[in-house]
Each structure stands twice: as C-alpha cells, then as structure tokens.
Amino acid sequence: MPDVPxxxxxxxxxxxxxxxxxxxxxxxxxxxxxxxxxxxxxxxxRGQKLQASAVKALALTHGIPVYQPLHFKASTPEGLAAQxxxxxxxxDLMVVAAYGLILPxxxxxxxxxxxxxxxASILPRWRGAAPIHRAILAGDTETGITIMQxxxxxxxxxxxxxxxxxxxxxxTSATLHDRLAILGGQAIVDTLxxxxxxxxxxQPQQGSAAVYAAKxxxxxxxxxxxxxxxxxxxxxxxxxxxxxxxxxLDEHTLRIWAAxxxxxxxxxxxxxxxxxxxxxxxxxxxxxNKTGIVVQCGHGQQLRLTQLQWPGAKVQDAAVSAQSQxxxxxxLFT
Numbered sequence: 001m002p003d004v005p006x007x008x009x010x011x012x013x014x015x016x017x018x019x020x021x022x023x024x025x026x027x028x029x030x031x032x033x034x035x036x037x038x039x040x041x042x043x044x045x046r047g048q049k050l051q052a053s054a055v056k057a058l059a060l061t062h063g064i065p066v067y068q069p070l071h072f073k074a075s076t077p078e079g080l081a082a083q084x085x086x087x088x089x090x091x092d093l094m095v096v097a098a099y100g101l102i103l104p105x106x107x108x109x110x111x112x113x114x115x116x117x118x119x120a121s122i123l124p125r126w127r128g129a130a131p132i133h134r135a136i137l138a139g140d141t142e143t144g145i146t147i148m149q150x151x152x153x154x155x156x157x158x159x160x161x162x163x164x165x166x167x168x169x170x171x172t173s174a175t176l177h178d179r180l181a182i183l184g185g186q187a188i189v190d191t192l193x194x195x196x197x198x199x200x201x202x203q204p205q206q207g208s209a210a211v212y213a214a215k216x217x218x219x220x221x222x223x224x225x226x227x228x229x230x231x232x233x234x235x236x237x238x239x240x241x242x243x244x245x246x247x248x249l250d251e252h253t254l255r256i257w258a259a260x261x262x263x264x265x266x267x268x269x270x271x272x273x274x275x276x277x278x279x280x281x282x283x284x285x286x287x288x289n290k291t292g293i294v295v296q297c298g299h300g301q302q303l304r305l306t307q308l309q310w311p312g313a314k315v316q317d318a319a320v321s322a323q324s325q326x327x328x329x330x331x332l333f334t
Contacts, residue, residue, distance in 0.1 A: 008032060009032070010031050010034065010095065011033070012033050012055070012094075013097075013099040014036075015053045015100050016054055018097060018180070018181045018184065019038075019054070019097035020053075020057075021182060021184065022097045022188055025188065033062075034091065036055060036056070036059040036067070038056045038066060038067075039099070039101065067086075069081075069085075071102070072102070073104070083106055083107055086107060092111060093112065093115075093192075094110070094114075096116065096118070103115065105152040116148065117147070117149075117155070117157065119155055120145060121135060122164065123148060123159060123205055126143075128212045129213060130213045130216050134211075134214070136176065136234055137235060137239075138234075139231075143165055143180070144162055144183070145180060145184045146162050147161040156205060157205075158205070159202060159204075159205060160201075163186070172237045172240040173239070216243060220239075221239050221243045221244060221245050221246055222245075223236075223245050223256065223333070225247070225283035225295065225296070228297060228299045232297055236256050244257065244309075247283075248334045249327070249331060249333055252310065252311060254310060257308060258307035259306055260303075261303065262294065262304055280296040281296065281332065282298050283295065283296065283334055284332055284333075285328065285332070286302060290319045292317075293319075293322055304318075305318045306319075310326075
C-alpha cells in the first residue's frame with residue numbers, strides 16, 4: 001500500500017517524447033499535475049514553423065497549464081521572474097525528465113519534497129546528455145532507469161530507485177529509448193507511491209564510478225572501417241536515429257541506417273595462410289547482392305550493410321544499390 005497520498009500539487013518539467021511518456025504515466029496514475037514546464041517552441045521542418053514539444057502537446061490535451069521560460073538564471077530579470085512564478089505555484093514536488101534547462105539550487109529548493117529526475121541509465125554510469133546512445137556505443141549489455149533526488153550537480157543526486165533493462169544485440173538508440181521511456185514512467189509512479197520511504201533510504205552515488213555521456217556530434221558519426229565489425233555495428237545502432245552513421249564513396253556521403261554482423265564462421269580467418277591472397281583493404285566492398293553489401297572491416301572481420309541513404313534520397317535497402325550497380329564489388333568506402 002502507498003505510504004503517502006497522491007500529491008495534491010505536482011509539477012512536471014520535460015520536453016521530448018521520453019518525458020511525455022512519463023507525464024502520461026503520471027496522469028494515468030491519477031496525479032494532479034498543476035503545471036507543466038517545457039522548453040520554448042522551436043522552428044522545425046522545411047518551413048521552420050514553430051513547433052510545440054511533445055510534453056506541451058500532451059499537457060494541452062489534458063488542460064494542464066504550460067510554462068515555457070527561457071531559463072532560470074538568477075543573474076537576469078527573466079530568470080528571476082521564472083523562479084518567482086514557480087515559487088508562487090507552491091508545488092509539493094517537481095518531477096523532471098529530459099527538460100533541457102539547468103535548474104539552479106534555488107529552483108530545486110522550491111518544492112516541499114524537492115525535485116526528482118528520471119534518468120535513462122544506471123547512475124553513476126552515463127551521467128549527462130546522451131546516456132542511451134553512449135551505452136550502446138560502449139557495448140554495454142544492460143542499462144536502466146534511475147530515479148534521483150536532484151541537486152545542483154550534473155546527475156549527481158542521491159538514488160531513490162533503479163529499474164534495470166537489458167540492451168539487446170539488435171537495439172538501436174531508438175528502440176532502447178522507447179523501452180526506457182515506458183520503464184521511466186512506471187518507475188516514477190512506483191517511486192511516488194512510497195516517496196517518504198524512498199527518500200529516507202536514498203543512496204549517495206559513488207563518484208569514483210561516474211562515467212560521462214557526452215553530447216553527440218555529427219563529426220563522430222563517420223565510420224572508421226579499420227575498426228572491428230562489432231564496434232562498427234554498435235556505432236551504426238547507437239547513432240540511429242540521430243545523427244546517423246555515414247561513410248564516403250567517391251564524392252558521395254552515404255548514411256548507413258542498418259547493418260548486421262556476419263557470423264564468425266562466414267568471415268575470413270584473422271591470419272591468412274601462407275601464400276594465400278591478402279585480405280582486402282578495410283572499407284572494400286567484398287559482396288554486393290540481394291542480401292546487402294558486405295564491407296571488409298578491421299581485424300579481418302566483415303559487416304553487411306542492409307539499409308543506406310544516398311544524398312537527397314530516401315532510405316532504401318542496400319540490396320537496391322547493389323542490384324542497380326551503384327555499389328559494386330571492389331569499391332572502397334572511406
């Protein structure tokens with residue numbers, strides 16, 4: 001049984017789909033959300049029209065007031081006004097999920113029970129902006145959701161709850177994101193049912209075990225074919241749906257959306273026999289047929305590309321490029 005009643009005055013702060021899933025779970029659980037904070041509308045699409053965040057769109061459908069301050073910096077009149085506005089709401093608790101704005105200690109101290117954060121990793125591993133992507137890129141086999149009591153540090157607060165989730169060999173950042181979003185909604189609802197107990201039993205993080213999940217950049221999306229096939233496979237999956245791994249073919253930049261590892265028994269030996277032909281240079285196309293495009297990688301391994309995108313075109317099966325002879329055996333990706 002819950003050891004506290006459902007909160008009377010709960011504020012939610014978040015912006016993208018991940019946060020909207022948590023907000024939906026809180027609404028479904030019967031919590032009275034008195035206000036939602038989300039980032040200002042941003043230009044999007046070819047027409048660059050202002051677009052509301054996923055959290056704002058959901059809040060409006062439920063008649064929840066929406067606030068969109070630019071920041072909470074006390075050094076500016078706008079930031080001070082935002083702090084005062086939040087304080088006047090007198091919330092019991094604030095739940096934060098992928099909000100995207102820094103909350104100074106003055107803001108964290110406003111709610112009676114403080115601020116809780118829904119973070120998509122098992123803290124202290126992968127603090128920071130891109131925990132889902134970095135977990136896949138690093139080859140982690142497990143991740144999860146951490147419910148954390150927020151402080152002024154970067155994901156450094158005490159841990160109230162951890163829910164674990166396996167990372168599948170086929171997971172992309174998109175598929176893992178969706179599972180973690182659902183898990184995050186369940187975790188915050190469960191946490192609020194027993195909040196006093198969870199806060200009393202909260203555990204400090206071990207700072208020595210912290211790993212930082214740096215924000216992704218487009219530059220790191222370029223594939224290095226000298227790397228092993230399994231590392232390249234993680235690279236492709238970890239950077240999907242953004243920024244999407246890419247490679248160069250002559251003057252073209254090809255975006256690689258999907259690939260699959262080739263079983264070890266189907267790959268060449270790491271050390272060719274004496275007098276045998278040397279392995280192709282990493283990046284060389286060694287097969288191009290209806291199953292996809294097989295590329296030589298480092299360490300004597302190979303990777304089959306299954307979906308790619310030419311500049312200005314839609315995503316297509318790699319087999320289409322092979323059948324049209326746009327990509328042929330012997331071509332070199334760089």
